Amino acid sequence: MLSLLLALALSPEPPQAAAVQSSGRVAPDKRAPSEIVAAAPASDWVTIRPDDLIVMELAPDTTGRPRRVVIQLAPPPFAQGWVANIGTLAKARWWDGTSVNRVQDNYVAQWGDASEKKPLPPGLNKVAESEYEMPFHPGLFPNLWSNGAIVPVPARSSNAAAARAPKLADPYAEHYTFVGGMPFAMTMKGTAPDRVWPVHCYGSVGVGRNLSPDTGTGAELYAVIGHAPRHLDRNIAVVGRVVEGIEHLSSLPRGTEALGFYRTAAERIPIRSIRLASDLSQAERPRFQYLSTESASFAAYADARANRRDAFFIRPAGGADVCNLPVPVRRAP
Amino acid sequence: MLSLLLALALSPEPPQAAAVQSSGRVAPDKRAPSEIVAAAPASDWVTIRPDDLIVMELAPDTTGRPRRVVIQLAPPPFAQGWVANIGTLAKARWWDGTSVNRVQDNYVAQWGDASEKKPLPPGLNKVAESEYEMPFHPGLFPNLWSNGAIVPVPARSSNAAAARAPKLADPYAEHYTFVGGMPFAMTMKGTAPDRVWPVHCYGSVGVGRNLSPDTGTGAELYAVIGHAPRHLDRNIAVVGRVVEGIEHLSSLPRGTEALGFYRTAAERIPIRSIRLASDLSQAERPRFQYLSTESASFAAYADARANRRDAFFIRPAGGADVCNLPVPVRRAP
Numbered sequence: 001m002l003s004l005l006l007a008l009a010l011s012p013e014p015p016q017a018a019a020v021q022s023s024g025r026v027a028p029d030k031r032a033p034s035e036i037v038a039a040a041p042a043s044d045w046v047t048i049r050p051d052d053l054i055v056m057e058l059a060p061d062t063t064g065r066p067r068r069v070v071i072q073l074a075p076p077p078f079a080q081g082w083v084a085n086i087g088t089l090a091k092a093r094w095w096d097g098t099s100v101n102r103v104q105d106n107y108v109a110q111w112g113d114a115s116e117k118k119p120l121p122p123g124l125n126k127v128a129e130s131e132y133e134m135p136f137h138p139g140l141f142p143n144l145w146s147n148g149a150i151v152p153v154p155a156r157s158s159n160a161a162a163a164r165a166p167k168l169a170d171p172y173a174e175h176y177t178f179v180g181g182m183p184f185a186m187t188m189k190g191t192a193p194d195r196v197w198p199v200h201c202y203g204s205v206g207v208g209r210n211l212s213p214d215t216g217t218g219a220e221l222y223a224v225i226g227h228a229p230r231h232l233d234r235n236i237a238v239v240g241r242v243v244e245g246i247e248h249l250s251s252l253p254r255g256t257e258a259l260g261f262y263r264t265a266a267e268r269i270p271i272r273s274i275r276l277a278s279d280l281s282q283a284e285r286p287r288f289q290y291l292s293t294e295s296a297s298f299a300a301y302a303d304a305r306a307n308r309r310d311a312f313f314i315r316p317a318g319g320a321d322v323c324n325l326p327v328p329v330r331r332a333p
Numbered sequence: 334m335l336s337l338l339l340a341l342a343l344s345p346e347p348p349q350a351a352a353v354q355s356s357g358r359v360a361p362d363k364r365a366p367s368e369i370v371a372a373a374p375a376s377d378w379v380t381i382r383p384d385d386l387i388v389m390e391l392a393p394d395t396t397g398r399p400r401r402v403v404i405q406l407a408p409p410p411f412a413q414g415w416v417a418n419i420g421t422l423a424k425a426r427w428w429d430g431t432s433v434n435r436v437q438d439n440y441v442a443q444w445g446d447a448s449e450k451k452p453l454p455p456g457l458n459k460v461a462e463s464e465y466e467m468p469f470h471p472g473l474f475p476n477l478w479s480n481g482a483i484v485p486v487p488a489r490s491s492n493a494a495a496a497r498a499p500k501l502a503d504p505y506a507e508h509y510t511f512v513g514g515m516p517f518a519m520t521m522k523g524t525a526p527d528r529v530w531p532v533h534c535y536g537s538v539g540v541g542r543n544l545s546p547d548t549g550t551g552a553e554l555y556a557v558i559g560h561a562p563r564h565l566d567r568n569i570a571v572v573g574r575v576v577e578g579i580e581h582l583s584s585l586p587r588g589t590e591a592l593g594f595y596r597t598a599a600e601r602i603p604i605r606s607i608r609l610a611s612d613l614s615q616a617e618r619p620r621f622q623y624l625s626t627e628s629a630s631f632a633a634y635a636d637a638r639a640n641r642r643d644a645f646f647i648r649p650a651g652g653a654d655v656c657n658l659p660v661p662v663r664r665a666p
Contacts, residue, residue, distance in 0.1 A: 105580045106535050129647065170503040171639070171652030202439050202560040212647050226583075227535040227560050227656050231641050234648045247438045247587045250559075254580045306504070308564050314462065314545050315567045319504030321654065323560050 075180030104260025106226030181290030408513030414460035437593025439559030514623030
C-alpha cells in the first residue's frame, strides 16, 4: 500500500555508500538521512550514561498501553545545577502522583505538582541566571563536531567533514555546535568561541520558573511540542531532550485554559513515576545511544538533511537550521 | 492559580501603547506580542474571502465534541492550479467519507482516500513542477510588508516600520515577504525580488504527491504538526495554512506504521466533509481575518516576537525565524 499512497516522504532506496571518484572527490551522497544513520558503524554511536537519563511513566492510555517518556539530561558543564536538582527530585520520588497540567499547541507540554503545595525535598540548588549560558574555555568541548579540532560550525577548518558542514547561521545565532548529542548556540571572539548556550528545539526539555530572578528548581518541567521556540533560549534553562516517547506528550489533548492549562483535575495526565535510569533494575533500564557528532556518519547525515538528494526530492535546500538536524538517537542494540 | 504556577510564558500586563519620546523616537515597546495584536484597530485586519477558506469536519471526538479544521488557501498567483483543484474536489464533496490516514510525530498529519480507488471528479488540473515557485514581476505583490513599497524583508527602505523589521535571513533563504498573511521566501536580483515561493511552517497545508514529475492533484493533503520542515519548500506544493482547529490534527494518535501511517482502518479518523466556506450557509460559515502585514500593528508585533521585552523575558533574542512570526488570525468580530 505504501508504494501506491501519495507518500510525502522519500521512497525507500537500497543503501549505497558515497562513491569516490577517480579524482579522489566524493560524489554527492544520494542516500536519505535515515539510510545513512542505519548504515553507521557501531563505533559511531555513543552510549548515554544511565545517570544522564530520566524515565517518566505516565498513566497508561485508555487502551491500557504504557506511556514511557525517556529524557536525556544535558552534559556538563551545562545546566548542572538544575540537572542535579532533577536527580534529587527523582531519587526522592517527588514526581510520583504529580501530573501533566498544561499542553499548549505548537508550544509545550508541562508537568509538575498542580497543587503547588507538595513540599520539595531538601538539598535543591538555587541556580543563578548566569547559568543560562556558559563562558567558553579550552577543554570545554573535548568532542566538537570537527573531528577533534575546537572549531565551531560554520567551520573555518580545512577538515573535509567540517567543510561539508551546513552553514547554520540564522536570526538567533551565527554559530552552533553539538555537545553530548545536543545543540548549542555560540558567540565568537575572533576564531574562538566566547559564550555557549543550549538551544530549544522540538523535544527539548526545560525548567519552568516564575519571573526573573527566579530560575526554577526543576520540579516543574516542560517539553517542546511545536516549532522550535528559539525566543526562549537564554531566558530559561534547557536541561535535556526527549529521546523516546515524545508522542505521549505531543498527542495529548490541548488544555482549554489560558496558556493551555487544563481546566479540571480530571483532564490532567497522572505521572506514576520519574526515575533516573541508573535507579531502575537492569531489566527495566532502557539503554540509549546517540550518533557521535564527530563521526563521518553524522557529517554525511547532516549534509543529507541540508541537501536532500534522495528520490523524492527535486531541489536540495542547500542548508538546514540547527533544529532540522536532530542528532540521531537509538536504543542500544 | 495561574499567578502561582510556574508559568512558562509571560505574565499578563496591562496594555500600553509604545511611548513616543520628545526626540520623536519611539521607545522600545514592552508589550507582549499578544497584547499588540489585541490592541490592533479594526482597520488593521483583512477579511479572508469565504472562497479562500475550506472547512473540514472530522468525526466528533470520543466525547461527542465536533472537530472542525479551517484552512486558508494561498493567494494568487501562488499554487492556483492546486487551489482550483481543491475547490473542484470540495464542490464534488469528494472528501466526504475519506479519512486522516497518517500522523507522523514532528512532521505531518495527512488525509485523503485510503482505498486509492475513489474516482476523482472531472476537471482537475495537472500542475507543472514549475508552479512550486513564481517569478517576480512588478505588481505581483500589491501589498507588501513595507507600507506599499515593493521592498522585501530585510528591507532596504527608509520606511520606519520596515527598518524595524527583524532580519529573517536563515539557512534556507536570504529574503522573505508575506502575501495574503502567509510567508514566502525569495531570491533577489539586485534590489528586485526574482523568485518567490511559499514556506512550510507549523500549520502549513500541502499537497501529497508521488515521485517527480507527479505534483499531486490536491486530493491528498497534509498539515505540518511539528518543527517547520523547510527542506520540503520548492519540492512540494504549499496550498495554505490552518487558521483554526490545528489541535484536532496535532493531538491525534501517531500512526505506528512507517511514516506514521495507521496500521488499521479502525484507527483512521473519518472526515465527514470538506467544504468551501462560500458553499456553507451564512449561519454555518466561519469568518476570519488576518492582521495586515502592511500595518504598524504587524510591524510592532514582529518586532516584539523578535525582541521579547515583556515581563517574563530577560534577554530579547534580537531576531526571529520566519516561522516564529506567524501572521495573526482571528474570527471576524
